[in-house]
Amino acid sequence: MIKVLFFASLREQLERDVMEVEPEGLADVAQLRSKLAGQGAVWQRALGNDQLQVALNQKLSTMDAAICDGDEVAFFPPVTGG
Amino acid sequence: MPLEISISVQAEGFDPGAEYNLLRSENYSDGATTMFVGTVRDFSPADAAALEPVEQKTVAVLELEHYPGMAESALTDIARRAAERWPLGRVRIVHRYGPLAAGEEIVFVGTTSAHRQASLDACAFIMDFLKSRAPFWKKEIAAGAEDGSWVEARASDQDALKKW
Numbered sequence: 001m002i003k004v005l006f007f008a009s010l011r012e013q014l015e016r017d018v019m020e021v022e023p024e025g026l027a028d029v030a031q032l033r034s035k036l037a038g039q040g041a042v043w044q045r046a047l048g049n050d051q052l053q054v055a056l057n058q059k060l061s062t063m064d065a066a067i068c069d070g071d072e073v074a075f076f077p078p079v080t081g082g
Numbered sequence: 083m084p085l086e087i088s089i090s091v092q093a094e095g096f097d098p099g100a101e102y103n104l105l106r107s108e109n110y111s112d113g114a115t116t117m118f119v120g121t122v123r124d125f126s127p128a129d130a131a132a133l134e135p136v137e138q139k140t141v142a143v144l145e146l147e148h149y150p151g152m153a154e155s156a157l158t159d160i161a162r163r164a165a166e167r168w169p170l171g172r173v174r175i176v177h178r179y180g181p182l183a184a185g186e187e188i189v190f191v192g193t194t195s196a197h198r199q200a201s202l203d204a205c206a207f208i209m210d211f212l213k214s215r216a217p218f219w220k221k222e223i224a225a226g227a228e229d230g231s232w233v234e235a236r237a238s239d240q241d242a243l244k245k246w
Contacts, residue, residue: 008147008219009232051235058152060215074149074217078235081146081177081218082120082189082209 002032002067007076013046023069029054030063032073051078083111083171087161091153093180096190105172105192112171112194114201118209124184126222126233142225146179146188149217153177160211164193167207168200175208177218207246213239 001020011017026032033054037047055074056065067073088104090096098119105115122144161173176190191208195201214235223230 005149007149007217008221055149055152055217058149058155060156074152076149076217077219077232079214079217080220080233080235081148081216082213 001069002026003072004032004036005072005074007074009077010046010052010075013042023067023071026067028063029056029061029065029067029073032067033063033075047075049077052076053078083109085165085170086172087158087165088172088174089154089157089161090176091148091150091157092176092178095178096176096187098187098190101174101176101190101192105174105194109171109194112196112201114196114198115192115194116201116205118189118191118205119187120189120209122182122184122186122188140224141184141222142227143184143223143230144182144188145221145223145230146182147219147221148177148179152217153179156216157212160208160215163211164204164207168193168195168204169197170195170200170204173204173208175212177212177216179218181223210239210242210246214243 002023004019004021006014006017021032026035033047037044053076054061054063057072102117124141126140157175157177161175164170165173171194174192178188182188191205193201193204220233221230222233
């Protein structure tokens with residue numbers, strides 16, 4: 001399974017902070033994002049944002065990064081720490 | 083002195099004076115200590131950008147969300163990158179999460195070096211990278227309000243990385 005996390009405004013929009021997704025047929029983050037976005041209008045809106053950032057196994061990553069079973073993928077808006 | 087990196091991601095407050103003492107404790111080779119302390123303001127960046135000054139204080143609480151695990155490793159990575167560029171002795175970063183009232187300290191960056199410029203530059207570098215690379219998100223909540231609005235990332239923070 002792929003563990004998927006959501007943070008900040010994305011977490012609120014989707015009303016969840018974590019979910020598990022079957023890895024079959026998902027080669028990269030972009031495909032995972034498309035699959036999730038296909039779950040409805042709210043998902044489409046939240047994950048369709050071109051500012052969306054992603055971390056793969058707790059490191060900032062890019063949408064073309066390859067994923068596999070056991071990975072942790074986090075989606076979130078641009079960070080605003082400090 | 084050999085490089086020492088110390089990172090804390092915590093809900094509790096911190097004492098900038100105690101942090102200074104730790105940076106200096108038994109550290110006789112570094113002549114320079116630089117510290118940055120970020121504090122929660124009582125107004126929104128959006129107000130600061132407005133043409134007319136806003137009299138009303140708009141932020142009572144800043145809610146800090148973080149990505150546990152990744153926050154610590156991202157701060158460590160940023161500190162290591164700074165230490166690769168400058169000859170640093172100690173690097174200390176404290177970043178808080180949870181609800182913080184206006185006036186509370188939110189972030190601390192301390193660097194020591196034999197050289198003043200290295201210490202100053204490394205501290206600025208760490209803050210600039212922390213703004214755009216560390217997984218923290220701020221929500222501003224006005225007095226009496228139950229919920230607030232997320233602070234949007236600013237292009238100027240991203241631009242700040244270009245000078246490094």
